[in-house]
Amino acid sequence: MKTLIANALVVPMTKEGYSLRADIGIDGKHIAFVGRADASFQPDRVIDASSFLAMPALVNAHTHLSMGLMRNYKDDMPTLQEWLAEIFPVEDLLDERDILFASRLGIMESIQSGVTTVADMYFNQHSTAKAILEGGIRASIGITLFGDLNQSKERVKKSEALLKGFRNQPDRRIQFDYAPHAIYTCPEETYRYAHALAKDHGVILHTHLSETRKEVEDSISTFGDTPLSYLSRLGCLGDIKTLLAHCVHLTDEELIILKDLDATIVHNPSSNTKLSSGLAPISKFLEHGVQVALGTDGASSNNNLNMFEEMHIASLIGRVYTPTNTKLTPYQVLSMATTNGAKALGLEARIGRLEAGMEADILLLDLKKSHLTPLNDPFSALVYAAQASDVDTLFCQGRMLMQKRKILTLREEDVLKDANSCWAEVLARKRGEQNG
């Protein structure tokens, strides 16, 4: 199957500030060329993209797809800790069917905001893996560790058994990583175990880190060290690639430690503001040469999975909260949501840029919108003015997942109905437990 995307305004994310009017050829799963089509490329399908902007599909580098069920639920608790105290008991009630329905909902939202790759961390990962294959997107799925070593070993054993069928998919759209939840839910032994697993399998360690001041204060009083220093001292961040979600409250010493690690900080500005966790000083991180990607966190703390909104919030906060006087530019934020996200997941040779040879994860954005008229600067437009609802068409690995806003891989009506009904059942179970 050959597709010609004709005459688009292309933002390839290969060079700062670079855009061009070009055709894009897709041959099977890969980008054949970005430039002008010649006669040797005989497309089966032509998309008139003269009113579209084409850019790499987005990477959501930290999320919990299934938490969409708890969207707008128990909002506005004073702190992360008080909110988690409401959320954890509900999560205990979710079964594999709930997670399947919730994952489909999250994947639907992801596709609708131009995302083809997510780094997910949750329970019942086999249900999420099933939904990822159905929806046609990519994922790095975290095998979550939670609690003491025995509990975590039990979780990993159970997960591995259920995930066996999902390993080594020919499309390579799913990879797995090890995801100890956080230093306040996992002791030292659990982190050492997760690190050993990640190192043995040559995969990523994905964890929450330094999300709140309380986490930092508790870490100092319990471990005599700030969170990142503590994990670094344990040796749990070295020799592997790590994905460190949040990092709102890093010290200067911790920024120096990061220089020697293959780590990516995942910025989650919506969640960090909404839960009053704080504002991560991203411009300072970038000045220190730290790699930063972007994530939505779960829809329960966001309250959606809209990566255009996330780029927007990151851009705005990154211009007013500037402890170093360096302000985030639109290109830096777009990089966080594309190339940096790809690199964070070890996928930089496959996705994140529009270039010949890369896999064809492409987002087409409809520019015929009042809020994109006149366009003037495509980079500014993408982070300050564009909406997720402007994403018209989405390709993942050359496959069209959405066209004219209609998702081609999932039945939208059913996904919404199933999510509503399974959440109603969860709430009924909760009431039953309270009464029982």
Added chain:
Amino acid sequence: MKTLIANALVVPMTKEGYSLRADIGIDGKHIAFVGRADASFQPDRVIDASSFLAMPALVNAHTHLSMGLMRNYKDDMPTLQEWLAEIFPVEDLLDERDILFASRLGIMESIQSGVTTVADMYFNQHSTAKAILEGGIRASIGITLFGDLNQSKERVKKSEALLKGFRNQPDRRIQFDYAPHAIYTCPEETYRYAHALAKDHGVILHTHLSETRKEVEDSISTFGDTPLSYLSRLGCLGDIKTLLAHCVHLTDEELIILKDLDATIVHNPSSNTKLSSGLAPISKFLEHGVQVALGTDGASSNNNLNMFEEMHIASLIGRVYTPTNTKLTPYQVLSMATTNGAKALGLEARIGRLEAGMEADILLLDLKKSHLTPLNDPFSALVYAAQASDVDTLFCQGRMLMQKRKILTLREEDVLKDANSCWAEVLARKRGEQNG
């Protein structure tokens, strides 16, 4: 004409946290009832709103509709002052035809994000007034004063002559106010003159105030006083209703002065963050009993006129930037965008709430969306998860302005084409000036 909006989830904005499943009857320009339709109400038109949320249409309390032409243009200047130095020379090139086309573009954006009322401040107000009547929305149009007393008198005289035909419209959808631009562009005499005009006509004085630290510092060194204290000392804020846009950097003394004034602060979080002006401490303002409304500012500093996005940004920033430990709630932010905006413009008896007798400015939001599923809490959903593109239908004064996202009062294609072509002409004029 009688319209029945049947079986909606209604957020009437009459009481904190109150929503109900109800019908809404519209009779001509007014809301006949919110509750259950009885046989005496014979509608000409019935809208099945069982999957819609109905709420008051939004009020954008500070904007410059026509600045959409400069969208994404000269972004990311280090400060407001440097940005204005780029923008002012372009504004000088805009003629009444440009402002007509640009106003239509701004009105199209406003309708698409559920806004039926704007407080506008710009030049060539007669062009904006014409577009407002065409588009079917409401406006408080500022007669802008800029420069010294003679310049300002000349501007007012010219404006008044051109606006004569727009005064006393039977629908009362347009009102005028006096709008001295800012203390750094208008001397004392201009403010005194604007105040006298506002007082004589019994209308609002609308101005930019305390937007940046530089403005405050310059005010102290030039006038020996902070901006609001200075204008208060001149007597330019008393005896009238005022609309004070921005107020990012107020002192505690200024908050005390505000108690005795009929003033509304208009919060513009997107513009204030993007231009690095600062974060207005809204929760502190509310604790001091100050009335706060919400605005987008111009699309050149935002970069759109999306009031849903503005509610979202206000909510997020209002939870992380909390100098008083009081965090903004979704209901407070919704109030800023509805009831408070109406009150700021002296329209609280006509719009801002859904109640029998009020004029029918109603927004219907489509809840069948992945990012609104499950709904759980409508207030949280509206500020944290909803998108402008979820607004399906919009009424102003009982007239349907948009249905199924299609605007019924403006030709969308033409509005976009005209905006693009007139902006291209402005840029050509600019190049001509530079070369000439």
